[in-house]
Amino acid sequence: MAKGYDQHIERKNKVNSFGKELTRRAKSKCELCEATGVSLSVFEVPPVKEEPEVERCIFICDECKNKLERVKKAKENDFRFLTNSIWSEVDMVRALSIKLLTEMATKYSWAELVLDDLYIDESTEELIKTIELE
Numbered sequence: 001m002a003k004g005y006d007q008h009i010e011r012k013n014k015v016n017s018f019g020k021e022l023t024r025r026a027k028s029k030c031e032l033c034e035a036t037g038v039s040l041s042v043f044e045v046p047p048v049k050e051e052p053e054v055e056r057c058i059f060i061c062d063e064c065k066n067k068l069e070r071v072k073k074a075k076e077n078d079f080r081f082l083t084n085s086i087w088s089e090v091d092m093v094r095a096l097s098i099k100l101l102t103e104m105a106t107k108y109s110w111a112e113l114v115l116d117d118l119y120i121d122e123s124t125e126e127l128i129k130t131i132e133l134e
Helices: 003-018 020-025 060-067 093-106 109-116 122-129
Strands: 042-046 057-061
Touching: 020 042, 020 057, 020 093, 042 060, 057 060, 057 093, 093 109, 093 122
Parallel strands: none
Antiparallel strands: 042 057
16 A cells, blocks of 8 residues: 555656646646636646656646536536637647537537637647547
8 A cells, every 4th residue: 555655646746846847838827727826736637647748737727627627517617718728839738628628519609619710730639639538
């Protein structure tokens, strides 16, 4: 049991070590909703790989993290900020935003309209396929 706990702590420390790089990349704001002046944390986009990769991590606020943990229970306006984050220069932020919008489009027409006007290049399309939301 202690070995598993130690591995978990080691992994968590590796992920947290990405914080400085992600802070610079995100310019100290949430990479999804662009909130500033709030606590930000590293979020690994699922599925989580055995070895943490900074490319699969985004820097987000607690509110966005809570929303990502309950995507299936999202209300209509919970993810409206995705209309901005789909234009992110960060590949994983853009891919996750598009994946979330695709989920929202099955229930909400506003998300479908946003996706209708969006061009998705091949590399982004491939990255989207690697994302598994709960």
